[in-house]
Amino acid sequence: MAENGPLDAGELDLLHRYWKAANFLSVGQIYLLDNPLLREPLTNAHIKPRLLGHWGTTPGLNFIYAHLNRVIRAHDLDMIYVCGPGHGGPGMVANTYLEGSYSEIYPDIGRDLDGLRKLVRQFSFPGGIPSHASADTPGSIHEGGELGYALVHAFGAAFDNPDLIVACVVGDGEAETGPLAASWHSNKFLNPKRDGAVLPILHLNGYKIANPTVLGRMSDADLTHLFTGFGYEPFFVEGHEPEAMHQAMAGTLDTIVGRIAAIQSAARSGDASALMPRWPMIILRSPKGWTGPKEVDGKKVEGFWRAHQVPIANVRNNAGHLALLDAWMRSYEPDDLFDAEGRLMPELQALAPSGSRRMGANPHANGGALKRELKLPDFHKYAVAVPAPGAVDAEATRVMGNFLNEVFALNAEARNFRLMGPDETASNRLDGVFATTDRVWMEEIESYDDHLAQDGRVMEVLSEHLCQGWLEGYLLTGRHGFFSCYEAFIHIVDSMFNQHAKWLKVSRGLPWRRPIASLNYLLTSHVWRQDHNGFSHQDPGFVDLVANKKADIVRIYFPPDANTLLWTTDHCLRTYDRINVIVAGKQPAPQWLTMEEAVPHCEAGIGIWSFAGTERGGEEPDVVMACAGDVPTLETLAAVDLLRTALPELRIRVVNVVDLMTLQSNEQHPHGITDRQFDTIFTKDKPVIFAYHGYPQLIHRLTYRRANHARLHVRGFIEEGTTTTPFDMTVMNELDRFHLAISAIERVPGLAVGAAPVIQRFRDKLIEHARYVREHGEDMPEIVNLTWPSR
CATH class of the missing domain: 3.40.50.920 (Rossmann fold)
Known part of the structure; x- marks a missing residue:
């Protein structure tokens, strides 16, 4: 072992070369049409006419991926990678290609010179793949087109996945968003006894697209206070010299894997004091655009915002820029990384985990492969008796709540169903579910608290962003759920809805992506019954947004009474790869149809x-x-x-x-x-x-x-x-x-x-x-x- 870390000289050299291979392929995807290993002099003909992509965050993402591979192999970990800096797409593609999962899913892009040529050409190119981590990317459960949702998706994936570790990279630009800022509190809802673990890795490279980042300029002391206050144990890995950084990252990950194992072991052996632990996290400080050009045209690039996107922008029309790109790419020594046929050297291939332990091939990142059908009760037995149209009143959502209670009961052993909502389960008359389960709450519980339990399966937090993100992560890893919300405030997640709809549209076109359970919304406390809230709570426009989406993805339901709501709820819970929006009131209202009448009416729509x-x-x-x-x-x-x-x-x-x-x-x-x-x-x-x-x-x-x-x-x-x-x-x-x-x-x-x-x-x-x-x-x-x- 080296004196300054756990890696001996041989391990250090191999890990560093693997990282160089990922960086080399990332640069190649941004710039190259051909000549992927620079086996001939680089010319303008080899350069893409439009240079698109984001380099600045990518070397840090590659560094993390390589080190996670090491601890997965060392400890046989079940781990997935959530890439918050979504435009680090070239890194995610490069790493899944190097580990072999990319070529297994896309056999046309083989692990040879021809495959490399196709790999670099397709990136951000017409008919190819996007510049960000997306549904096309193996191992991804996170649409990287918008910032703010990585950490909440990670926690959603970890709930009820006791053996899973979700490594989640949070960019320091992303960390400035409201949803991400709230997401740090998700640790208060994670039960180490029955849930998996989330390893947040806050990647501080100091700059956004054109400005410093807030967290990037904070001192280590202030960051320690901040994240200790959030309930984490922060570990710092900082610097720019590769050997020292590799040793520091390897030692830190070894310690953290041990911490997570100890937390879970104590909680699962009955130690009640271990149920609200201080979870470890990493704060990684590395230069933006690390290993890239230090300067271009006399202006600072590495370690500055100019590295954010394409550091050398005028390669086709500027001989000096072409030469600079050539020198940059050759600095990774590709002939030391790939053999004559364009294959990754065998000793480097051996660094990746095997089979489903590869993060690009982990079945949790293709949740439909793990999805089990939800057990549903016969909704007919919850029917409201309607002797004549309008003859009786009922609260439709209260009837629905009683139905959902049995859904919880039937799936208690499988633990694959959750109800999310912003502090409104009882307000929305769904409190019938509390006959079977409680609200999950990992902090202190007072004797007078109402339906709080560390083992609860109802998730309430006064953030629509967290409710939506938790549910998305839960669904994307193969489970089922419902999101109940006041109608006017579902608009808070308009953009999150957009991203999930886009994910479904793309994933439905990928034969290797298996169908996942539908995202189901119940919108209640609606515009027409805001007796004590008023104009601020009156907005029915979310369905207008939903109706804009691809027709095969969205469904909108307006059940007029309790029996039609029962049919609609049962139907939506049976669907997959959809977004279902149900709008229904919670107040006492006339009931119009018997169940015998409601079923054919709803089936026709x-x-x-x-x-x-x-x-x-x-x-x-x-x-x-x-x-x-x-x-x-x-x-x-x-x-x-x-x-x-x-x-x-x-x-x-x-x-x-x-x-x-x-x-x-x-x-x-x-x-x-x-x-x-x-x-x-x-x-x-x-x-x-x-x-x-x-x-x-x-x-x-x-x-x-x-x-x-x-x-x-x-x-x-x-x-x-x-x-x-x-x-x-x-x-x-x-x-x-x-x-x-x-x-x-x-x-x-x-x-x-x-x-x-x-x-x-x-x-x-x-x-x-x-x-x-x-x-x-x-x-x-x-x-x-x-x-x-x-x-």
């Missing part, structure tokens, strides 16, 4: 409610009253009741939409209905009054190609809100029964003149309502106590 309409003898209706959402359904049926009483000869058809994507054409979405089906339901030429839960424009967008689109009048949320009564919210946005009934009368040809007294009566009711709520602070009894039908 859209249907005519004959019990509510007044059609006769196969004649076409005078007007179609459509609805999507629980409150819009209530107001639509109340409007129909008003019209049936006031205008008994009016032929009304009621259409309810559960699956919003049925409104699109079947050519646009797999759940879409044909034009013929749409015309059969909505007619080709009759007015349609559509009461919609969200922003009206989305319904127009989904139906603009339909024959009857010009006669479609949509009412929904028009950005009017405050703290007021439930019915007053609908009145403010003109979604109430009176506005709907008036719209129907005004749009049926020839009806408005004769029905003018009826319209006036409805308008008088709106005036009466306004006076009543401002005097009494509650809705009129006839609104609150309505039974359907009223006569």
